[in-house]
Amino acid sequence: MTATREPEITPLRKNRDFLLLWSGSAVSVLGSTASTVAYPLLVLATTGSAADAGVVGFVALLPMLLLQIPASALVDRWDRRTVMIWCDAIRAAALTTIVLALAVNRLYLPHILVVGFVEGTVSVTHELAAGAAVPHVVHKSQVSAALSRNEARERGATMLGTPLGGILFGLGRAVPFVLDALTYVVSLVTLLFIRRDFQTGKPEHEERHVLDGIRWLWRNEFLRTATFLIAGSNLLFRAMFLIVVVMAGDLGASPAWIGVLFGVAGGAGLLGSLAADRCRRRFDLATIVIGANWLWAVLMVVIVATGNVYALGAAYAGMWFVGPLWNVAVTSHQLEITPDHLQGRVLGAVGVLAFGAVPLGSLIGGYTLDRLGSDAAALVFTGWMVLLATAATLSRSVRQTRRHNRVPHDAQVQDPPGDGDPGRPALRGVADDR
Incomplete structure (x- = not known):
């Protein structure tokens, strides 16, 4: 045969x-x-x-x-x-x-x-x-x-x-x-010039509630937890942008050097994005989520403890490197388990919750800097990051994702590329497993 x-x-x-x-x-x-x-x-x-x-x-x-x-x-x-x-x-x-x-x-x-x-x-x-x-x-x-x-x-x-x-x-x-x-x-x-459709079949024009994405996200325990962790870390990163500028200046860095620092951080983020797929294939989702939060916490400790502007820049760049590892792992999981007719609304729900923390981070970061100074403000946000990492570690929904195997190196699926949605029912089963 x-x-x-x-x-x-x-x-x-x-x-x-x-x-x-x-x-x-x-x-x-x-x-x-x-x-x-x-x-x-x-x-x-x-x-x-x-x-x-x-x-x-x-x-x-x-x-x-x-x-x-x-x-x-x-x-x-x-x-x-x-x-x-x-x-x-x-x-x-x-x-x-x-x-x-x-x-x-x-x-x-x-x-x-x-x-x-x-x-x-x-x-x-x-x-x-x-x-x-x-x-x-x-x-x-x-x-x-x-x-x-x-x-x-x-x-x-x-x-x-x-x-x-x-x-x-x-x-x-x-x-x-x-x-x-x-x-x-x-x-x-x-x-x-793109030939493929961007959704399964033809879009249906019956009434769809704008809040369906939020409801679906809320019912999925892991994605709900991950979204709040993203919001918490976004708040931290926005606040730390201001704090790192002040700390670097306090350590004698010139404006030009501070610009270089953020350029290096951007380069580290680019390297992290290139490594993200390999990381997703090597480690399970729980390891990436928990590990990313603890790496950020450790690097925050380095930022607080160091009195050297180069160590400060290296630690901050390290935080930028880790970000894409998290983004790719969590977003690919979300795309895999979300029913196609809800993809846009779930992405919108995640986006509005995560983005809502960014202006809040600017306000809190500026207020904390004003009241406490850069060193004490960095210490406060280090405590915040430790709390987020602890929450990720203790979360039952995060730990349970270990049962979903990491993406294999030689993944082969029976469905031909871009052939619609024949594999979605099984993925919906994962999403509905609450």
Whole structure:
């Protein structure tokens, strides 16, 4: 009897649709990072007010806090590829109005605020659709590897885009916004050439409740716990950004050296993203979740105890390295067990809870610094990280994930790549095991 031959899995480097999705997003992230740097520079050059620059930043980020849940419902109800195409078109058009207003010297603050809010709104929608699309353009055994490459894309584009925004603004106020608009056009074109659908079958247009993602997330004990751990660590990282700046200055670091410190930290994050898939395949999910939190706690102790600016920078970079290991492991697990018709809303629910901690971290970090000073503030947040690590260790839902084996190196699944959703019923069984 001849054995049935399993379908061959296309490597990611040869997966046309994944490469188109990945490269289009990489280009658009590069452009949006450059314009993010250029926005405050533009406002300062236009109005001369730092307060106005702060308002623009706040308005541009506001959709991430307010609109993730309603946007996620649209991502599940409408065709995701079409949604992403329209998002790119709207973003490019919005930025073009900035360029045209600068060309005729008629740019005013309300115009910038509207464009910032519109771009932020459609960017939230685009990112939710892109996240939900990943399992449909790669084989199920490659989701972790695809997310690892996405992490590397985000961090690499951010590292390049940050200095690029300042450089381009120096060449002309409109230049970074021209680049950003063009990158959205490139992203749109890559989407037009992708052949696979971004969801199982055709989207259903019956009424779907926007809160279904939150309800599903709340019923899944592990993901609920992981989301609160993410929120807690996001609060810590945002606060530590301010604290590390002050601590490095207290240790005699110049502003230029502090900039180098954060550049090295970004590079460590890029290395972590490249190692994330290998880590996910070697260790089970519980080990990664518990281990990441304790590594952060140990590195926080180093930051508190050291009086050396190089050790401070190395410890902070180490924290950035660990982040992608966590992101890829938890997100790949979430994508694997979430029913496809809920992917957008679950991503939105996780995003709004995790992002909600970021502005809170800024407020708490600034207040703690003001009241206690950098050393005492760092000690307070070290205690906070130890509490998070202890909670992860004691969590029954986290420990129980050990029964889900880590991703094998030679994972082979009977379903051909991108063939829809034949394996979902078993994955739903995992999600429903509460």
